[in-house]
Amino acid sequence: MSPDPALSWSAPPAPGEGLGAGRPVVSFGEPEGYDERARPRPFGVRIRPRLAVVGACLVLGLGLIGGAVAGSWLSSKPGDSAARSSFTTAGNLWHSVPVDQLFPPTVDGQGAGPGGADRTWTRIAVAPDSSCRDAFDPLLRKVLAPLGCRRLLRATYADATGSYVTTVGLLFTNGDATAMQALATRFQNEGLRRRTDLMPRPYAAKDTLAAHFGTEQRAAWTVSVLTDAPVVTYAVSGWADGRTVDKPQPAQDATASGATTAPAQAGLGNEAQGLADRVERGLRKTVSSPTEQPS
Known part of the structure; x- marks a missing residue:
């Protein structure tokens, strides 16, 4: 069963809606963690590299999906x-x-x-x-x-x-x-x-x-x-x-x-x-x- 596009983060806003209309706007701060000496340290130091990896995976995944769709178009027989x-x-x-x-x-x-x-x-x-x-x-x-x-x-x-x-x-x-x-x-x-x-x-x-x-x-x-x-x-x-x-x-x-x-x-x-x-x-x-x- 395909996921409901309305529940996807990448789904476009409905006609007439702006960004944030009809759904909550969530912002992420930089919560603090602790280093090996128990000193406060922002999580951003570790989060940013992970976000970069996640972003790369997302781009790769979208590329694979797009390639599959394009492949299905190319393999179809218009004649x-x-x-x-x-x-x-x-x-x-x-x-x-x-x-x-x-x-x-x-x-x-x-x-x-x-x-x-x-x-x-x-x-x-x-x-x-x-x-x-x-x-x-x-x-x-x-x-x-x-x-x-x-x-x-x-x-x-x-x-x-x-x-x-x-x-x-x-x-x-x-x-x-x-x-x-x-x-x-x-x-x-x-x-x-x-x-x-x-x-x-x-x-x-x-x-x-x-x-x-x-x-x-x-x-x-x-x-x-x-x-x-x-x-x-x-x-x-x-x-x-x-x-x-x-x-x-x-x-x-x-x-x-x-x-x-x-x-x-x-x-x-x-x-x-x-x-x-x-x-x-x-x-x-x-x-x-x-x-x-x-x-």
Whole structure:
């Protein structure tokens, strides 16, 4: 329980009161003591040094208190409210932002290809917004279930040569910041991004290059649980000619130096990772300026 300021010696006078108003004024004289020969001697000889020590302690104490208060101000996070607002805004983008802003018709991937080569992706299909029932393998759907599936948006792109197709998705969840952080930590600590039984599914649109892009054609994938937005981003890539893949590889492994698997040699890890990264960047840019229209 904090002491009553009115009972403190350092408390300021109440409005309208002068020094001494409403409280007694106490003055200290110099009472006498006796030295070793029983001669009278003022106590001031001994009191003054003690008062000096007490004064020094008081100054030091006030300095420590002031430092603690200042430290608490410095350790506070003035951007916390802005971060919460940004988090909420991101969760509502699925119905307030045009599809061309979330999934641009053309995406430039400067330096996104193998060896830093440039990439360009063209959108060939946009899936109707839907639930998550058929978008993920069963176990991945189970892992994501605690976040809830508020809305799922997907689009499929082809590279400039028409050799590869990639589906990229934005899962808008009902999770709060704590839930998103918990799942992101789990993905990191348990290596869930590398498990082939936790893959997203492609969106195979009829009459497009992705018409034969099914679960057996998945070559590389990436899943990212955001912590600054209630969103999970992902991408999965494969060949446009419909060839099957016996051993799909997570994008982070397929893009590693020295990787020799078929997805790595074809650059399909770069396709998935590069497109997912740029859609995620676009999402964050939209959160910071939601009314901005795509160029």
